[in-house]
Amino acid sequence: MIESDDSTQRAPISDTHAQSGQPANIDPIYRYDPEALSQLDLESVLLQGPYRDELNPTFRDEFVSRPPMSGLSVLRPVALSTPVPSRNAAPRFASRPPMGALNILREEIDKARTSLSIQVEVGSDTGLGPRTPSGPGSLWPTFEPPSLISGEHFWLEPPFPGGFNQLYSPGYQFGSTGGGRYRIHHGVDIGNPVGTPVLATSSGEVVHAGPDNPNLLGPYNDFYGNSVVIRLDRKLNTSRGEEDVFVLYGHLVSVEVQEGQWVGTGDYLGGVGMTGIAIGPHLHMEVRIGRNSYLHTVNPALWMRPASYTGTVAVRLLSATGRTWPGVQLSLYRYEETGVSWYRVIETYPEKESIGPDPSWGENGALSHIPVGTYLLTGTVNGEEVRQEITVSDGQTTFVELRTQQ
Numbered sequence: 001m002i003e004s005d006d007s008t009q010r011a012p013i014s015d016t017h018a019q020s021g022q023p024a025n026i027d028p029i030y031r032y033d034p035e036a037l038s039q040l041d042l043e044s045v046l047l048q049g050p051y052r053d054e055l056n057p058t059f060r061d062e063f064v065s066r067p068p069m070s071g072l073s074v075l076r077p078v079a080l081s082t083p084v085p086s087r088n089a090a091p092r093f094a095s096r097p098p099m100g101a102l103n104i105l106r107e108e109i110d111k112a113r114t115s116l117s118i119q120v121e122v123g124s125d126t127g128l129g130p131r132t133p134s135g136p137g138s139l140w141p142t143f144e145p146p147s148l149i150s151g152e153h154f155w156l157e158p159p160f161p162g163g164f165n166q167l168y169s170p171g172y173q174f175g176s177t178g179g180g181r182y183r184i185h186h187g188v189d190i191g192n193p194v195g196t197p198v199l200a201t202s203s204g205e206v207v208h209a210g211p212d213n214p215n216l217l218g219p220y221n222d223f224y225g226n227s228v229v230i231r232l233d234r235k236l237n238t239s240r241g242e243e244d245v246f247v248l249y250g251h252l253v254s255v256e257v258q259e260g261q262w263v264g265t266g267d268y269l270g271g272v273g274m275t276g277i278a279i280g281p282h283l284h285m286e287v288r289i290g291r292n293s294y295l296h297t298v299n300p301a302l303w304m305r306p307a308s309y310t311g312t313v314a315v316r317l318l319s320a321t322g323r324t325w326p327g328v329q330l331s332l333y334r335y336e337e338t339g340v341s342w343y344r345v346i347e348t349y350p351e352k353e354s355i356g357p358d359p360s361w362g363e364n365g366a367l368s369h370i371p372v373g374t375y376l377l378t379g380t381v382n383g384e385e386v387r388q389e390i391t392v393s394d395g396q397t398t399f400v401e402l403r404t405q406q
């Protein structure tokens, strides 16, 4: 997992940790020790470790080699009842479902959902599966999101130089627990090798640089390890007025900026690492509104400029009376000329740890870097099915509100 050459050249990271007397109950495997980590059975660590915050499955190859599809489809393409017109000029993944084929698609979707629910059941048996909400939660925003132009705040540029993975792990989304395995996620994780340069995604002032001890950045000290927090030059207009926006970069192997320093977009902040509570080298990125606090985070998916030919989906899943449905898994099915494929799941936010909507969108779920095209968004909420066809456009956020009859 970590090249030995690499590890021997890295300076020990947490001098501060060592000198401050790390609490004895912190499992040493979570400290940065490449040698020890290379000998670990990570699966057993994930299931047995006392802290299970961070995991970073790398899915770089998936996206780099095949941007249109995830490779996760559970369906085989089937012949359609009507001939599909050839669209040589249009990219394959931008196609719309041919009319008349919808009934077949629906059947496929039902089959796929059955297949998925079996997987979910297996997960439930081991205590790792999602929990179906028995009732809606708190009242949620119901405002109409502003126009695309004024509503978008894709202020954050890619955090890595070209050629490196820029895509966050969809299996551990903001607000999710990775299927019940980890702590509720207050940001997103982007995997890259140790030492990969981390770049400022937007300009601003460095308000924190170094270990998150004694400064508290997470739920407890030494959680994000070596970190950088930048207060952006740009401010966000909300109903509370003009608010600061902070971006946190966590688990760094090295920090190359200092508190009080101003950085421009693309400036070098440090290297990817796994300091703090992290399994596998990755960058943890967080967006905080109003205060530089663990309890003021919003979904970075709505802030990071989507990769080329992809867009973002913001979902608001509410009850008939405007209450949020927490912890619901909504599936995205992708229409293609040859059939329909399950693409990804968007999980609605839990009502815990101040995980909440973005002031600009009022969503309770979001996912970005979705290839442009037409999708069906569907799921089951307390026994009731919801579904909506949506179009994902290049470089834009598609907002969709779903209401149950309950």
Ligand SMILES: [Zn+2]
Pocket: 053, 054, 185, 187, 188, 189, 283, 284, 285
């Ligand atoms: Zn993370």
